[in-house]
Structure formats: structure tokens, C-alpha cells
Amino acid sequence: MADMHRHDPEPPPGPPRIEHRSGMADEMLREIAPLLAEEGIDLDDADGAPDLETLQAAMTRAIERQNMTLFTPVGHARELAAATLQAAIAAISDGDTAHAAAILEQAQPESPDNTAPTVAACIGLALGLLDDWLSGNDPHAPTALAQQTRLPAGHWLGERAATDILALARKRRAFRSLDTLMTRQGGQHMLYGSALALTATIRAWSLQSDTPVNGLTHHVH
Structure with missing residues (x-):
């Protein structure tokens, strides 16, 4: 079973995987x-x-x-992505990083019948929220949130992607840099990195507002 928390540094991402599928x-x-x-x-x-x-x-x-x-989910697709990210944030914050990985693994490459969260929807939703929160464009987010947000200690699956995402989101450029990020990091690392960056931001928000993490995850919507 995958675990978001690693005992050693995350290796650099490999070359883009090219998939050839009939049709x-x-x-x-x-x-x-x-x-x-x-x-x-x-x-x-x-x-x-x-x-x-x-x-x-x-x-x-x-x-x-x-x-x-x-990457811009609406309606039920957005609800599914939000629920997945909320659950992952809660699991990471509780220290259950294996469960967090299992939650994120439920995201599918595509969901034609709109019954499962998709990887793209989760990533797109996360980056859009982080752009608003960390650039000061969301009135609900605390001031100086960007300066207070740090990744959790230790090594993580997706930490390289999360580092890039946070740096870009502070300039409100994470979502518009999707193509570059996906090419550089790959879909799985972007999925984990998006959840990790969201968790780091929510935890900083929690400390600044003296509000439990589970009292803030509703902002992921």
C-alpha cells in the first residue's frame, strides 16, 4: 500500500510516460x-x-x-473532487498518511458516468483554491497566509510538486502553469502534491485562526 510519508527524499520525477492505446x-x-x-x-x-x-x-x-x-470541475464532479481532497487533508493532518494515499488513489483518470473523482478535477480544484488563498484574493483567508504556509516536516510523496505549487500559487500562477507542472511532475505526483499543498495551507490557516483543521476543510469546495 502506498504511503504519502516517505523515509527518504522523493526521487526526481522520471521522463513523461507515453501511453499508446488503440483508438x-x-x-x-x-x-x-x-x-x-x-x-x-x-x-x-x-x-x-x-x-x-x-x-x-x-x-x-x-x-x-x-x-x-x-481541470475545472463543476457541479457533481466538483463535489466529488472536493470530498476527496477534504478527506485526504483530514487523514494527513491526523497522521494517517497511508489512508491519505488510499483516498487519493480513488481518483480516476476519467469518469464518464461522473461517479468517481478524477485526477484532473482534484488537481484543478486544488490549484485554483491555492491561487486565491495564497495570493490574498480570497477574503475568507487570513492575511499573511502565504508567508506562514510550510510543508509538513519530513519527506513526502508529491513534495517536489507541492513546493512548485505553493511557490506559483503565491503569485496566483499555479493554475495557469498546469501544463508545465504536469509535464515536469506527472499526474500522480501532482495529485499528491496538490493535496499536500492544500494540507499545509489549511494547517497554517488553522494556526492563524485558532480553528481546528476539520473546522476549515469546508473551504475546499
Whole structure:
């Protein structure tokens, strides 16, 4: 069983893992087809196809919009992500780091029926909240929260990602740096790092406001 707390420093992230899955390209094209259609591009219309440069630019924009949707959960998807992060924060704060890892492992790469939290939703929600809290743009967050937030002592799975996230969130740039962070750290480390950064911030908030951690996790929503 995975444990977020490590006995030794976290090793540097490896190279990006390239996954080849049968039908992946067709699946991606189906997903972005409506976005391309908004730009007047019909993938089924061979006669009306634009030149390659125009098509590539449109596909790049469509993929960026698709990724933004995945990392910006709304409705039930946001509720699932929030509940997962709240539970992970509580487990880390209670010292049950193995349970925290088990909670985060429940997040799935995708959930077509919207019954499970997704990795992207958890990461996107966490980074958006941290941007607001640590940059002073959330009126509910204490002043000087950014200066007081430190990662828990010891070594952690996701600590490199969490360090990057906190540094960027203080400038309100964590969410907009998603592509760079995901490429550098990878999805799993970003998931753990997001939860770790949230926990560190909530614990600093707890100390500043003299409020128990479990009395603050409702801000993760």
C-alpha cells in the first residue's frame, strides 16, 4: 500500500510516460470535434478541410480548451473532487498518511458516468483554491497566509510538486502553469502534491485562526 510519508527524499520525477492505446487518436478527435466545429471545421467534410497549418492551430486551441474543462470541475464532479481532497487533508493532518494515499488513489483518470473523482478535477480544484488563498484574493483567508504556509516536516510523496505549487500559487500562477507542472511532475505526483499543498495551507490557516483543521476543510469546495 502506498504511503504519502516517505523515509527518504522523493526521487526526481522520471521522463513523461507515453501511453499508446488503440483508438486513442480517434477518441481524442471525437472529444474535440464539437470545439473544432465552433471554428467552422468539420472533420467529416474532406472537401472543406482547411490547410494543415490552420487545422493544427485549431486543434491546439481545442485541446487546450478540452484540458481546461477537465481541470475545472463543476457541479457533481466538483463535489466529488472536493470530498476527496477534504478527506485526504483530514487523514494527513491526523497522521494517517497511508489512508491519505488510499483516498487519493480513488481518483480516476476519467469518469464518464461522473461517479468517481478524477485526477484532473482534484488537481484543478486544488490549484485554483491555492491561487486565491495564497495570493490574498480570497477574503475568507487570513492575511499573511502565504508567508506562514510550510510543508509538513519530513519527506513526502508529491513534495517536489507541492513546493512548485505553493511557490506559483503565491503569485496566483499555479493554475495557469498546469501544463508545465504536469509535464515536469506527472499526474500522480501532482495529485499528491496538490493535496499536500492544500494540507499545509489549511494547517497554517488553522494556526492563524485558532480553528481546528476539520473546522476549515469546508473551504475546499
